[in-house]
Amino acid sequence: MKMTGYRLHLWGGELQWESFELPDPQPDEALIRVEACGIGLTVLNCIRGDLANDAARLPRVPGHEIVGRVERVGAGAQALTVGQRVMAYFYLVCGHCPACRSGNDSLCENLAGWVGVHRDGGYAPFAVLPARNLVPLPDSIPAAQATAIPDAIATPLHVCKTRARVQAGDRVAVIGAGGGVGIHMVEMARLFGAQVAGLEASGSKFQAITVMGGTPVLSRSFDEIDLRKVWDAPTATVVIDLLGTRESATWGLKSLALGGRFVALTTFRDVDVPMSPRDLVLRELTMLGSRYASKAELVESADLVAAGKIHPIVSQVVPPEKIGEVHDALRNGTLLGRGALDWNL
Numbered sequence: 001m002k003m004t005g006y007r008l009h010l011w012g013g014e015l016q017w018e019s020f021e022l023p024d025p026q027p028d029e030a031l032i033r034v035e036a037c038g039i040g041l042t043v044l045n046c047i048r049g050d051l052a053n054d055a056a057r058l059p060r061v062p063g064h065e066i067v068g069r070v071e072r073v074g075a076g077a078q079a080l081t082v083g084q085r086v087m088a089y090f091y092l093v094c095g096h097c098p099a100c101r102s103g104n105d106s107l108c109e110n111l112a113g114w115v116g117v118h119r120d121g122g123y124a125p126f127a128v129l130p131a132r133n134l135v136p137l138p139d140s141i142p143a144a145q146a147t148a149i150p151d152a153i154a155t156p157l158h159v160c161k162t163r164a165r166v167q168a169g170d171r172v173a174v175i176g177a178g179g180g181v182g183i184h185m186v187e188m189a190r191l192f193g194a195q196v197a198g199l200e201a202s203g204s205k206f207q208a209i210t211v212m213g214g215t216p217v218l219s220r221s222f223d224e225i226d227l228r229k230v231w232d233a234p235t236a237t238v239v240i241d242l243l244g245t246r247e248s249a250t251w252g253l254k255s256l257a258l259g260g261r262f263v264a265l266t267t268f269r270d271v272d273v274p275m276s277p278r279d280l281v282l283r284e285l286t287m288l289g290s291r292y293a294s295k296a297e298l299v300e301s302a303d304l305v306a307a308g309k310i311h312p313i314v315s316q317v318v319p320p321e322k323i324g325e326v327h328d329a330l331r332n333g334t335l336l337g338r339g340a341l342d343w344n345l
């Protein structure tokens with residue numbers, strides 16, 4: 001049987017809309033009928049070859065934020081049932097190392113890569129994935145909205161709950177607050193009890209930041225930011241940097257209160273930030289990296305959405321032939337929150 005979807009034949013090249021063979025699920029795998037696949041900057045990074053660019057991995061179907069139903073189950077994948085609603089876990093983890101067995105999945109010691117980079121993803125109507133990469137998802141959440149859960153919402157949950165431990169009384173500054181992870185970070189930090197400043201270079205995203213419970217702050221120039229306009233202090237107790245430039249990180253460290261925590265989430269190469277041990281000690285700062293989320297955090301994220309506590313912002317939902325429009329909006333910085341490819345449109 002054949003299917004038609006998007007494949008990449010060259011890292012950094014153009015996606016090709018083409019017909020190709022639908023694979024059979026092998027032992028411990030399952031075939032998923034994709035309902036929708038999220039479109040965010042990480043997908044563009046994957047397509048560019050930023051995560052891996054081995055030509056032996058081509059052709060490749062990109063897209064990791066997959067929501068769908070189990071269509072067929074391979075031998076040994078008994079934990080899954082045909083027709084079950086699932087979302088994909090981004091990292092191809094081993095399932096048996098100490099990190100995997102202790103629930104710290106994203107720190108897997110035998111990481112085999114990423115969905116959409118080392119395995120075919122959701123830019124095609126079907127995908128075969130390891131059963132351990134499929135996480136249950138409630139039926140009640142519409143597909144396009146649900147694509148925000150496995151990365152754009154689970155990542156903020158990991159930051160707020162596990163890494164920065166945001167709590168009432170915190171003053172959280174989110175740099176890049178209008179993007180897919182950023183906009184949900186604003187609402188998540190509010191849910192954890194913090195006041196939130198949403199730094200964003202595009203004024204068109206201010207209204208959404210406000211709706212999510214944050215105070216928008218224009219961040220075209222970091223020198224001009226005055227946090228006293230947001231709360232009764234010139235500093236933040238937590239800075240979450242989704243922009244990942246030397247300027248953003250430098251501003252973030254400078255703007256921390258005594259005892260503050262800085263959280264890095266970007267993986268751009270060749271970005272270095274001066275850091276003084278004396279400064280770390282005298283201000284008792286904490287510098288944190290945050291790496292994706294655990295499978296348990298994906299489940300908890302879906303529960304938060306189902307309960308109406310976190311609201312997915314998926315502002316552009318398109319049929320397959322229009323994904324280029326969403327890619328353009330992402331590149332131009334005009335996409336609010338996430339986009340999604342909906343296979344039922």
Ligand SMILES: [Zn+2]
Nearest residue numbers: 094097100108
């Ligand atoms: Zn592992």
